[in-house]
Amino acid sequence: MATPDDSRERVLAAATRLFAERGYDGTTTREIGKASGLNIATVAYHVGSKAELYREVMRRAYTREMAALTDAVGELAAAGDLVAGARLLVGRYLDFCLANPEIPALWMRRWLADAAEVGEPEAEYAWPLAGLVLEAFSARGRDVQMALWTVTWSIHGFCRGGIIEPDGRRHGPGDQATVDRYRAHLDTLVTALLTETP
Template sequence: MTSSDGARERILDAATRLFAALGYDGTSTRMIAEAAGLNVATVAYHVGGKRDLYVAVMERAHTAERQVLSDAVAQVEDAGGLLTLVDRYIDFCAEHPEVPALWMHRWLSDAADVAHLEEHYVRPLLEMVAAAARKVVPDGVDVEYVIWTVVWCTHGFGSGGVLDADGTRHGLDDPRELARFRANVRRLVATAIGLPDPAA
């Protein structure tokens, strides 16, 4: 890796953290430069302006997610394989909480002027998973809504978690709550596609 590549990665890492925490609209190029330990001109030289940074961050997030989902989809041989796919998706979100955070901001109308990301990134992944699911689930299952239910639940859990009796929030970084969440999502999907309860 060249020093130029290293600087670009440092910038993208900083931009990812800030966009995930504050959203596109709440993050400035100056904030990204400071977080990367560089000046604004250096950031612009390596990546471009704020919009370019955001697109690069979302593309990098998409590439990582696509790799995990592609590998998992290739293993789906029956309806039960969809539960393994659910596990891989939840694992990915737990290992890369910045990815669901980035998309949650978009769903709340962040970066509204960057309109092509869903078409280029979300729709192809949805179609890839849906195509695999339709081969192994009964007719009449609304596959797209089953997929969206997993996404909505996982992103919501990742950003909000659950509150315990003391008011402490627990989410993807809490192994016990993550296990409970995973079991619940697996049960939801199994019910939706007509499988026996996986916890039984």
């Protein structure tokens, strides 16, 4: 017999998957209930409104992302060399996004104007994540904020859509050769962003 905690976890898992696949605006609570095997009243009982459910999904994504980035920033500090440390940090973030594809999907949908009426996730979750990384690169004489967003959008885009080859075929996270090629490109990009003359 399912416990209330089990039911809540089923709702959150279903909502995370559906919000990542279809976005907040493209997902109904009825669909979340169906995907979790629960009725709409049970969904509301465990998580409240659709907006409250979305906030919890984003909070959980943030918690996992913050843990991964905190570890990676610690490695950055230990690296000594700024560029080598940044490449390590970016590589760790790519690994995290590849292992947790729903998280870049949630953010990409969000940044493409999904869930516009739920205004808190950027202030509560995106900026603390960005701030952690920006603080590690403070006083470096570059527009590190723009570099951060450039790399973040690139990683999220790759994790969601991969790359399209000239023959029109899409290659992405499921193709190790493409991942390796993209990882090498990221190393080149990060090096250029941090060493070019401003």
